[in-house]
Amino acid sequence: MRAAIVLALTGCAVGAPPGFSGGGGGGSWTFPLVAPLEDDVLLVPVLVEDRPEPLLFMIDPDSRMSSIDGGLVKELRPYTYQVAHEVTERDWRVPVFVAEIKKLEVGELQIRHLKMRVHKVGTFWVGGRLVRGILGRDVIADSLIFAADRDRGIATLATQDSLSPPRGAHEVRFRNFFHRHTASVRVNRRREFSMHVDLGARMTMLWAHRIREAGLPRLDLRADLQDEYGTTWRENWGGLAAIVEVGGARVDALVVLPFGDLRLDDVDIDGALGQNFLARFNLTANWHQNKIWLAPRSRDLIGTASERLRRWGKSFAGCSRPACIAVELVRDDVPAAAAPAPSPDSLADSIASTTATASQQATASQPATPGQPATPGPRLREIRIVREPSTVGTSYEVLLEAVSAEGRPLGLPRLRATLPAGIQNVSERQLAPDYQEAAAFLVLDAGPFPRECERAPSGDRCVWQESPGHQGPRTTISAPDR
Secondary structure: OOOOOOOOOOOOOOOOOOOEEOOOOOOEEEEEOEOHHHOOOOEEEEEEOOOOOOEEEEEOOOOOOOEEEHHHHHHHOOOEEEEEEEEOOOOOEEEEEEEEEEEEEEOOEEEEEEEEEEEOOOOEEEOOEEEOEEEOOOOOOOOOEEEEEOOOOEEEEEOOOOOOOOOOOEEEEOEEEOOEEEEEEEEOOOEEEEEEEOOOOOOEEEOHHHHHHOOOOEEEEEEEEEOOOOOEEEEEEEEEEEEEEEOOEEEEEEEEEEOOOOOOOOOOOOEEEOHHHHOOEEEEEEOOOOEEEEEEOOOOOOOOHHHHHHOOOOOOOOOOOHHHEEEEEEEOOOOOOOOOOOOHHHHHHHHHHOOOOHHHHHHOOOOOOOOOOOOOOOOEEEEEEEEOHHHOOOOEEEEEEEEOOOOOEOOOOEEEEEEOOOOOEEEEOOOHHHHOOOOEEEEEEEEOOOOOOEOOOOOOEOEEEEOOOOOOOOEEEEOOOO
C-alpha cells in the first residue's frame, strides 16, 4: 500500500503550543544538548513527571508526535489507550498506543498534559546510550523557532521574533510538503535535488536510482536504519558525494545512503539531508518563515570547552580542573634497552608535566604542525584519569583531546571515557601506545549520560577512541560481512 501524500497549503499557527509554560523569559527556552560534538542526532535530558533523574530523549521533528518507552509507561501508569494504526517508512501498518504524560521538563521548558506514542524499551540507542523517548513535532513545533548550537552544547526553542539567526549564517529557503521541509541541494555541482531537511536522520539519503544518476562512486557498507516507530531495515551500499551544497553551506566527501521512505514516490521528493551534513553547522530553523540558517562551527573546540561545561550548571562549578579530572600519562621508566633509567624525581616530573591544567585548557587552541615527528622518550604504557573527590559519587563521561607540549592538538582520535560512580581512577593500557606523541590530554566536553563500561575477563573497559564520523544507532555503518 502507498500512503496518499498531499501538498499542505495552509500556514502554521504562531505561538507556543498548548501546555507550554515555565522559564523562557521573553518567549524562549534553552536546554542542554548531550554529546553535541559527536555529530550525531540531537540528544537532550528530560525530566518525566516526578522522576528525580533526567532521561535521555532525542529530537526528531519528523515524528508526528513525541514518544516514550513502555518501561516508563509501566512505571508511571499514565492513562493509556490505543488509536488508529499508522504507517511506517517501510509502508507497514502498525498498532499505536498513546500515553497521557502529565509533565515533561526540558531545561527551562515545562510541558503539561502531553500525549505521547509508546514504543518498546530498548528500541533506540545513540552512541551506546539508551534513548527513552523522542521529542517530536508537537514539541519542536512548526510555530516556533528552533536553534541547535553544538559549539556551546545548547538548544533553544523560541516564539516568533524572540530569536535571531547568527551573523554570517547561510540562509536556506525551503518549501513545505506534507510537514517535510524540502530545499534545493546541489551534488557535485552538477545535479540539483529536492531534499527534505531531516533533523532526525543520521545520514543523508537519495533514492537509489538518483544516486546512480548523480554518478556517485559506490561504497560497500552495512547500514541499519530506523524510523520514529522503531522499524529497522538494512542497506548494504551507498554513494560518496565529493561536494554537497545547500544555500551556500558546503560539506565535502559525504556518504549518501539509499532513501527508504516507501510512503513517498520519487516524484514527490528526492531524498533527505541528514545529520552527517547538518551537524557540521550550528542550525537555526524558522519553520513559519520557511527558512533555515546554517552557521559554520568553531574550529577552536579547546577554547570553547569551558562554555560547554557551564551548560551543566553547578555540576562542575567547584572543580579545580575542567570536569574535575586530571589525566596522567604513565610511561616506562626505561625509554630504550641501551638508555639509562631515569631517576625517580625525573619520572615524577614527567608524569606531572603530562597532567592537563586549567591554564592549558584556556590557552591551547592551535593544531600541531603536520608531519611533526613523534615525541621521543619512554614508552607510554597507561592513560590514567583521576577524579576529584567531590565527583566520585556520580557517573559521567569526558571527551579528551591529545595535545603536544605546547598545547596544540595532535590530530589523534579523541578519547571518550566513562567515569562510573564510586570509582576514583579509570585507566586505559590497550590504547596508550597510540598516544606516544601526547604530552597531555585536555577536556573538550563532559556530560551526565555515559555509555556503560564494557565487561571483560581482564577487567571493565571504560575508555574508547572516537572514530571520525561517529555512527549512532539510527544509522549504524560498518564494514560488510565477507
